[in-house]
Each structure stands twice: as structure tokens, then as C-alpha cells.
Amino acid sequence: MTFEVPAHGAKPVSRIRQKNEETIIKAAEDEFARHGYKGTSMNTIAQNAGLPKANLHYYFTNKLGLYVAVLSNIIELWDSTFNTLTAEDDPSEALTRYIRAKMEFSRRQPQASRIFAMEVISGGECLTEYFNQDYRAWFQGRAGVFQAWIDAGKMDPVDPVHLIFLLWGSTQHYADFATQICRVTGRTRLTKQDMEDAGDNLIRIILKGCGLKPAI
Amino acid sequence: MTFEVPAHGAKPVSRIRQKNEETIIKAAEDEFARHGYKGTSMNTIAQNAGLPKANLHYYFTNKLGLYVAVLSNIIELWDSTFNTLTAEDDPSEALTRYIRAKMEFSRRQPQASRIFAMEVISGGECLTEYFNQDYRAWFQGRAGVFQAWIDAGKMDPVDPVHLIFLLWGSTQHYADFATQICRVTGRTRLTKQDMEDAGDNLIRIILKGCGLKPAI
DNA sequence: GTCTATAGGATGATAGAC
DNA sequence: GTCTATCATCCTATAGAC
Numbered sequence: 001m002t003f004e005v006p007a008h009g010a011k012p013v014s015r016i017r018q019k020n021e022e023t024i025i026k027a028a029e030d031e032f033a034r035h036g037y038k039g040t041s042m043n044t045i046a047q048n049a050g051l052p053k054a055n056l057h058y059y060f061t062n063k064l065g066l067y068v069a070v071l072s073n074i075i076e077l078w079d080s081t082f083n084t085l086t087a088e089d090d091p092s093e094a095l096t097r098y099i100r101a102k103m104e105f106s107r108r109q110p111q112a113s114r115i116f117a118m119e120v121i122s123g124g125e126c127l128t129e130y131f132n133q134d135y136r137a138w139f140q141g142r143a144g145v146f147q148a149w150i151d152a153g154k155m156d157p158v159d160p161v162h163l164i165f166l167l168w169g170s171t172q173h174y175a176d177f178a179t180q181i182c183r184v185t186g187r188t189r190l191t192k193q194d195m196e197d198a199g200d201n202l203i204r205i206i207l208k209g210c211g212l213k214p215a216i
Numbered sequence: 217m218t219f220e221v222p223a224h225g226a227k228p229v230s231r232i233r234q235k236n237e238e239t240i241i242k243a244a245e246d247e248f249a250r251h252g253y254k255g256t257s258m259n260t261i262a263q264n265a266g267l268p269k270a271n272l273h274y275y276f277t278n279k280l281g282l283y284v285a286v287l288s289n290i291i292e293l294w295d296s297t298f299n300t301l302t303a304e305d306d307p308s309e310a311l312t313r314y315i316r317a318k319m320e321f322s323r324r325q326p327q328a329s330r331i332f333a334m335e336v337i338s339g340g341e342c343l344t345e346y347f348n349q350d351y352r353a354w355f356q357g358r359a360g361v362f363q364a365w366i367d368a369g370k371m372d373p374v375d376p377v378h379l380i381f382l383l384w385g386s387t388q389h390y391a392d393f394a395t396q397i398c399r400v401t402g403r404t405r406l407t408k409q410d411m412e413d414a415g416d417n418l419i420r421i422i423l424k425g426c427g428l429k430p431a432i
Numbered sequence: 433g434t435c436t437a438t439a440g441g442a443t444g445a446t447a448g449a450c
Numbered sequence: 451g452t453c454t455a456t457c458a459t460c461c462t463a464t465a466g467a468c
Binding site for chain 1: 333355379386392
């Protein structure tokens, strides 16, 4: 268990506040993923969190504030998955690891993926802070890793930027479109095995498509 | 110009009704794509359509009715793009054509793609009619085309079902996540050229990844 | 810190004149 | 078929007692 050490001058975060905020954010995540920002009411979140509605406003002032808190939470998770690749890595191994990590994310955090997707689809106004200069630089850095591999003759000269979109689109699809996938394949939900099969398939096609030998 | 020939006993569809319904659906599409179902108000749609709010209710009774009408419209477009592949086709040519068609759809009908995506992400309750037995059979048929190619030794033994999800996910990403793509690449919008480059890249990687020689 | 009661605003829907 | 005026509902947010 870790203690919150408040910065000098900042208010200490009480144990009870931390716990309640977590409960509320969790409940909010489920609702926002299912019904979008507007489609979610503070009332429903309060019920799912087992707290009176006024408490949500006590902790988060606004509905928008709560939503942004949920989004920030998601983005922390997002970033943590994103920095596994370096130019020194073996391309096959690194790409395999990355695809597995993204599929694992789609499996374990589908709501997070969906909230992020809905936010981006509807213009992503709450993500302007996130989609800033740093983000663009970070993205160029990621693309640079692929470019380094290409320049070293380790993989085909594909467009690194579009390769990243291919990786994102194909892996996130399993979280965001799970409903459609289940309907079409006659499943009620996607099992761990389903997701691993999907990941293996992506790894096989994308690696070969980039002129890489499978690392497995 | 085609005339609407009403079925026996059905009400004739007046010229003015047809025109107004089109105007309303178009305005509704823009709003639903941008703000989702709940986030869209009949008031705003009416303003964008240049009609008084009460007219919307005259033509569509419900907000839900209007939304379903918009969705149906989208699904017609959807289906028309989906039946280009047959087992007799050359796999490389057919896949190339299919990816191009999907990218063209993402370019020309991004709102349609986004509305469909948001509906699926949030559970797709309005699509239960669409996601029916026929849909599943149709999907199996599509997968069967790939399986036939595999059985004939024309391509690698990839999982046909997951290949379809790869095609869908990677192409739709360019419509649904256009905001993120623009932010990250420093564009204000995706041009026709951007989309063609993206399509070419997908074609190169996916065809090679399935053991197919490029058809171009 | 917690919770009830309620203000204040927006929205879907309809009645009814034209 | 068109449009104004209005109702009823729901939701965010806050005041104020405990």
C-alpha cells in the first residue's frame, strides 16, 4: 500500500476521498462506454456507484469534470502500452510484442477503448490537451523506429505512419466492434482464446506483409 | 428521374414528402455523426434542415424513428460495398478492389461510418434487425470465398474470419479516427491522395501478408 | 463529508390554428 | 401539409440541513 504524499501547499488526499473517487470513476466508465457522454446521466452513475448524486458533484464539480477524469485515467493506461518499441529491438520480436500488448489491452480494457473511440469519433474536443505538440512528436518518434528498421534493411519500405494506423485500427477493432464480431460469429462474448487467436492472425499477416520472418 | 410506384394499398409518396425526408435525413446524419444519438437534439436537426421542428415529427413521429431511418440509409450503402468478392475471382485483384472500395467509402461517407461505429460501440441495439440470421449467413459466405481461395492453394491458410475483421478495422479506421490521424500527422483533413496512399499501403501489406502477389 | 430537496434549463413531443 | 405555442419530462447543478 502506498501513501499519497501531498506536494507542498497542496491539500492532502484523504483515504476516503481516494476510495470514493475510484468507485465513481469506475461506475462512470461503464456508463460512458455504453451510452456516450450525453447519453449518461449523473443519476445513473450515482446509483451504480452506490452513492447519492450530490456526492458526485462534491468530488468532481461537473459532469464534464468527471468525464475528463475518466478520460485522463484511460490515457494513462493508453500511454503505458505505447512505448515498447525501440530501434535497437529486433523488428519481429518487437512488433509481435506490441500487437500482443494492444490485443491484451483490447481484451482487458474494452470500455476504455470504447470511450476513447467515441470521443475521437465525435471530434475529440476533450482530447485537445492530449493531442498536442508532444503527442505529435512522440508519434513521429514511434514512426522513426520503423523508419530506422527500414533504413537498416530489416523490413520492407512500408509507410511507417500508415503501418501504425494499421496496427491501431486492427487491434482496437476487437474492443470497439466486439458486439458486431460476436453477432457475426455467433458468440456471446470474446474469450481469452478468441483474442489470442485474433492476435496470432494479425501477427502472421502483418509481419509477413512487412517482409519480416515470424519471431515465434 | 424515377417515379415512386406505390404498392397496391400503400399511400403514394408525394414529391414534396420525398424531398423533405431527404433533407431531414441528411441534416440528421451530420448531427448524429458528430454528437451521437443522445447528444443530438431535434431542434438542431430542424435548424440545419431549415425546417420547423414540428415538421420532423410530422415525417418521422419519433427521434428514434428518425435515427433508425438514418441507420437504414447507411446500411443500404454498407451492403452495396460488400458483395464484390467471389470464389472465381483472382484473389489479388479481388482483395485490391475490395480494399479500394472500402477506402473510397471511408473517404466519401465518413459520417455514415461514424454513426455505424458509435451505434455498434454502444451496444448496437438499433441494429438487432440488421445483425440477424441472414447477416450471419452472409458473413459466412464472405468468409467462404477466402476459404475457397485457401483450399485452392491460391493464398496462405490465414483465418478467413479474422482476415475480414482486419480488412474492416484497418479501412474504417480512416473514417472513424480521422480526427486523431489529422492531429498526429499535422493535417487539417485527409485528402483524396492521402486516402489513396493509405489504401495502397494496406493493399501492399495485407496481400503480401496473405502470400499474394500484388495485382498492380 | 454526507445527503435531501429543489431550482433552473433543455428537450422530446403534441395540440390546434392556418 | 405547415408552423406556433405549449406541455411534460428529464437532467445538471446547488443550497442548506445534518
